[in-house]
Amino acid sequence: MNQVTEPILLPDNLEDAIEQAIASVHSAIANGSSRVIADLRFPELKISPISYEFAVSFNQKYGKAWQAIFADAGAAALAKREWADLDISVRGVNEGRRAVREEDQAFLVIEPTSIEVEQVEKLVQLAGDRPFVMLNPRLENSEVGLGLAARQMRDRFLSTFETAYYIKPLELGALWRCYPQAWQIWQQTESDGMQQLAEVAQRPSTEDIERLFRQKTGQKSGSFLESLQQFFNALSR
Numbered sequence: 001m002n003q004v005t006e007p008i009l010l011p012d013n014l015e016d017a018i019e020q021a022i023a024s025v026h027s028a029i030a031n032g033s034s035r036v037i038a039d040l041r042f043p044e045l046k047i048s049p050i051s052y053e054f055a056v057s058f059n060q061k062y063g064k065a066w067q068a069i070f071a072d073a074g075a076a077a078l079a080k081r082e083w084a085d086l087d088i089s090v091r092g093v094n095e096g097r098r099a100v101r102e103e104d105q106a107f108l109v110i111e112p113t114s115i116e117v118e119q120v121e122k123l124v125q126l127a128g129d130r131p132f133v134m135l136n137p138r139l140e141n142s143e144v145g146l147g148l149a150a151r152q153m154r155d156r157f158l159s160t161f162e163t164a165y166y167i168k169p170l171e172l173g174a175l176w177r178c179y180p181q182a183w184q185i186w187q188q189t190e191s192d193g194m195q196q197l198a199e200v201a202q203r204p205s206t207e208d209i210e211r212l213f214r215q216k217t218g219q220k221s222g223s224f225l226e227s228l229q230q231f232f233n234a235l236s237r
Contacts (some may be wrong), residue, residue: 004091004218006007007181008178009180010174015169015190017040017042018040018053020126020178021038021040021050021054021165021178022053022054022057024038024164024165024176024178024179025038025054025133025164026061027164027179028162028164028180029106029131029133031180033131034129034130035124035132035160035161035162036132036133036162036163036164037066037135037137037159037161037162037163037164037165037166038054038135038136038165038166039136039137039163039165039166040165040167041166041167041168041169042169044165045136045167047136048079049084050135050136051068051108051110051111051135052083054110054135055068055088055108056086057172058106059130061208062104062105063087064088065104065105066087066089066104066105066106066108067088067089067091067101067104067106067107067108068083068089068108068109068110069090069091069092069093069108069109069110070090070091070093070109070110071091071092071093071111071113071115071116072092072093072094075092075110075111077093087183089101093109093112093116093119093120094119096119096122096123096126096214097126097177098122099123100126100127104127104130105130105135106130106131106132107127107130108133108135109123109132109133109134109135109137111136111137112134112137112138113137113138113139114140114154117153120134120157121153124160128201134161136208139154139157145202148175152158162179163203164177164179165179166203170209171180172187172188172213172217173186173187173194173197173213174194175204175209177203179206182199182200183199183200183203184196184198184199184200185198185200185204185212187207187213187217189215197212197217198212198216
């Protein structure tokens with residue numbers, strides 16, 4: 001007899017979103033994904049408390065046999081101070097082989113940017129088939145000065161990852177994926193709050209989202225929200 005799985009619902013606060021993101025990452029890893037992304041595209045978002053919750057979950061699962069890796073030495077040093085109670089190893093992406101120890105069972109890279117793509121890819125190669133998670137990667141942000149070859153390398157690299165969690169608020173809705181569910185586009189309505197507009201197998205482009213909104217509502221999806229609280233206020237109506 002097949003067990004009926006309750007659908008995961010769009011979160012209505014940041015704490016729930018973080019909890020969903022952590023659960024989806026570990027679920028994807030348990031189901032065989034070794035390269036995983038969790039990406040919370042909220043405005044005004046501070047990564048420190050989110051990465052701490054992820055670190056706690058990795059400690060619970062892997063003990064001391066994992067590495068937290070930051071994009072730069074300053075962020076790594078700050079985390080060492082803020083995470084003193086966790087007693088874990090914290091490194092920068094520039095530390096190369098020292099950031100991938102033989103005894104490590106998993107790796108968590110926090111907010112890598114397009115500048116670190118090559119370094120992060122080398123770490124992934126060193127990690128082999130051990131779980132390698134990128135939290136809030138910002139690999140798409142620095143298009144200016146990024147040549148075609150570098151963009152192609154970045155896109156090829158990203159294509160090897162499973163996006164286990166993604167949430168991006170829009171002015172009239174949200175783009176959301178929570179593994180193992182498919183990608184979902186949500187619409188904010190005046191009468192019924194947030195309603196699911198569409199479900200798609202692959203991450204939709206901005207053009208895909210606009211087209212879906214025009215087809216189903218006659219409206220554009222709108223731009224990225226400027227206020228995190230505005231988004232959650234809309235969800236909780």
